[in-house]
Amino acid sequence: MTLVAGVAGQPIVHSLSPLIHGAWIEAAGLDAVYHPYGPADAIEFAALVARGRAGELRGLNVTAPFKQQALALADAVSPVAWACGSANLLRFERGLVHADSTDGTGLMAALAEQAPGLDVRDKAVVVLGAGGAARAAVAVLTVAGARVGVLNRTVARAESLAADLKAAIAGPAALGTAALVVNALSVPPEIDLSALRRDAVVLDMTYRPVITPFLAAAGARGLTAVDGLAMLIGQARPSFTALFGIAPPDIDIRGRALAALGEIDP
Template sequence: MTHYAEVIGHPIAHSKSPLIHKFWLTQLGLVGDYRAQDLQPQDLECYFAERAADSDWRGCNITIPHKIAALDFVSDPGDVRSSIGAINTVFRNDAGALVATNTDAGGFYGPIADIPIAGETAVVIGAGGAARAVLFALAQADIGEVVLVARNGLKAAGLLAHFGLKGKVIGLDARLPDAALLVNASPLGMVGQEALEIDLSPLSEHAIVYDLVYAPVETPLLKAARMRDLETVDGLEMLVGQAAIAFELFFGVAPPDDGEDALRALLLT
């Protein structure tokens, strides 16, 4: 039988994860597969029970809306629940246990690792699973202040407290503060979701605008940022970064170092 991994979510048709993992499997000459599985929230428990019994299943990536709920059905030896509070990857360890982890934080931080943001102000839009990974990474990077843009002010304030971050919560219709970094960690702007309508004029000319949405890759937020000649990071950067960490957990080997341009071209078709 062939070892395989999956990405689960609802909806899932937009996911580019199968393209990424299959590209690397082909490049490395590995026998394996990577699939997309549309999964309703009520089916999570059954899904993990079935996959636990399937020795060919190596793990899964997890996207909206399962990043928090999936924690209830897998082991968490690294206590991701208490740190980030959401997972995006489950893998089978050497003992056969299904183990939770989160590769989003590393995938998010990679593209901005060389940018000095310690002590600066960041604006983060969203308060879900992806936002948790972003806030965790920013806390590790010693960000000075975080302005969290969210509909649920109480939930968002709780996230700032959880990660020990200084800052405040504002609504989606509030004027942005000046900031060194703006991150859209919400689904707004994604295909099938509401548009993200936000005025970037308060940002300084040195600000970086980072949109985690990758379907479409060229989001209205990034277009607006480029119209102001701001530096941008698109969702493919984080997607590929977090996938690389997960791929090694699934298949026991790191993705190849070359082929980045070919992979990006594939993802943009």
């Protein structure tokens, strides 16, 4: 019986997840498919989840704007997803919905790959933003032992996130002591990169383009830059295992993703 999984979001046409998971499925020789789903609204997303409950789907990766709804529809929630307040992974089993979040795992995998010298334990970290992506970053970095501060234009949102996850509120001055700055905004951040330490690492969760203006400016200053594509692949690996029961095959998945984006490895 063919296993059916996919990714749900709106818009979904530009998602690289079908390419990534499809390549792994092919390399592993699995009888499985991974589809993009683009529910128009919350009602259609709930209907898609209902199809999973009914046994039509093995599971779903979930992206904006349905991550919070995915958590709310679940019967069982992992501690990580609960801390994030959202889920990017749903598994369907015997009529039940299991929610998890692999975004934080992806962030740590990207750091390990592209900034292997960074140890965040007891280091100051600044997360830019206060949405779902920022929550995932704050949650995993706090667990890793970092001293995390949240910097957001809307202070009330930063205060809410910080209170939920036992983080601190950061002002612009915090950038000067940060070992790591994570951009969890959907737009280029307006910060003074000259204020950062010379050995600071910057990570941008966005991967279109792979080298964002934020990362390009950081690289021009000699800072270590970690891109969102590494994070995307990092979160996809545990998702693939959860959905299909095996580890992803060892193929050049980054190269395939870069080719699809029309880019070369920076």
